Amino acid sequence: MNLILLYTSDFITPHRVQISGRRHQHMRSIHQAQAGETFRVGVLNGLLGEGTVETIGEHSLTLSVRFDRAPPTPLPLQLIMALPRPKMLKRTLETAATLGVKDLWLINSYRVDKSYWSTPLLRPDKIREHLLLGLEQAGDTRLPRIHLRKRFKPFVEDELPALARNTRALVAHPYQAAPCPAAQDRPTTLAIGPEGGFIPYEVEKLREAGLNTIHLGPRILRVETAVPVLLSRLFPLTF
């Protein structure tokens, strides 16, 4: 936990927070926090700063806090992914949040097993839990937005063209594709298929919506490897 995320409900005065539950437990047992120690803190969707431990109890602790820095710059990216299997979904949400993705669409595809849409991980509280873990890892506060689209065709026909317009719009697809373009700090729309890729019909619909196919060379990467590889190739900003 490189950052302690704070919520409006934690504030007992404008400069003092009281935290309990998972964050309190983590600070007591893992960090062995003592009164007087300082930690990085950040308000959800707000500024970063520092917190100094005042009191530590069995069930909660208090910090005096001050905020002075903006969170890291977000990626100018609209990321669209075929829904991964649950274990990979979990890690993908955390990694996307860590890398600075702020808008993620999870869509259907022929190769997405129907059962994946029933996973408890897609409940809003579970999604939020994994996004928060990703933010705490990176030291970021801005919560990403996750959009679920269970039906491929309506999304790609009705929504995607407007999303893609005036952006560098790409679909990572290993076949009949141009090499991945150079890093540029510009609005980007990027679609990544399921393991095994989008099927030809889907690639055609994505092209019609304005996305150009790109590849990463001869090696076929797992989706969860492709995400950090693509993001670090497409954007020049150090994360």
Added chain:
Amino acid sequence: MNLILLYTSDFITPHRVQISGRRHQHMRSIHQAQAGETFRVGVLNGLLGEGTVETIGEHSLTLSVRFDRAPPTPLPLQLIMALPRPKMLKRTLETAATLGVKDLWLINSYRVDKSYWSTPLLRPDKIREHLLLGLEQAGDTRLPRIHLRKRFKPFVEDELPALARNTRALVAHPYQAAPCPAAQDRPTTLAIGPEGGFIPYEVEKLREAGLNTIHLGPRILRVETAVPVLLSRLFPLTF
């Protein structure tokens, strides 16, 4: 399984192989392989090519095979990592193999829990198993070499200077570091610390061995995210 890896022991004639066990099971149940179907094959540490299914039985199947392509170009990289915790080690071996790493040193660090060195995953057969999975994913045949170094100081003092000499020698460390350099196709030595980073003493020893500290910006990445990010920033080759 994007590639079926073949071993010398599979060959019953120079152009015919018989495979059983995991690979046979996978082809029967997941791919539902039929006689006449063609698959990508590659000989371990050899060429890539195609195999056509001839016969399929309960316990084995045969393929007629021909080889015509070199495997993907390896990364000119000597990767040194503080030993990750077992679950992450597993994924790291697979990801490193997938991305084209051919030499990986797993070393000790203050923040590496002693128990990690006792994991059964460090047995040669388990290491090999995960490397092969990574190769099958990428469509590569060249098996990486893994070097275990349980003692940090002798490795960094006695071996590392010679390894690093005449290479672009770097240690990914978030503090007091230069930004990650641009992509270049050149021999590189890269050290990545444990979660929480190398301690100051270790960073100093790595510098003495000739490694320069680099950072990836304000976001702190997990080790398993940092590996694909660093490799895709440091090398221009599409994978």
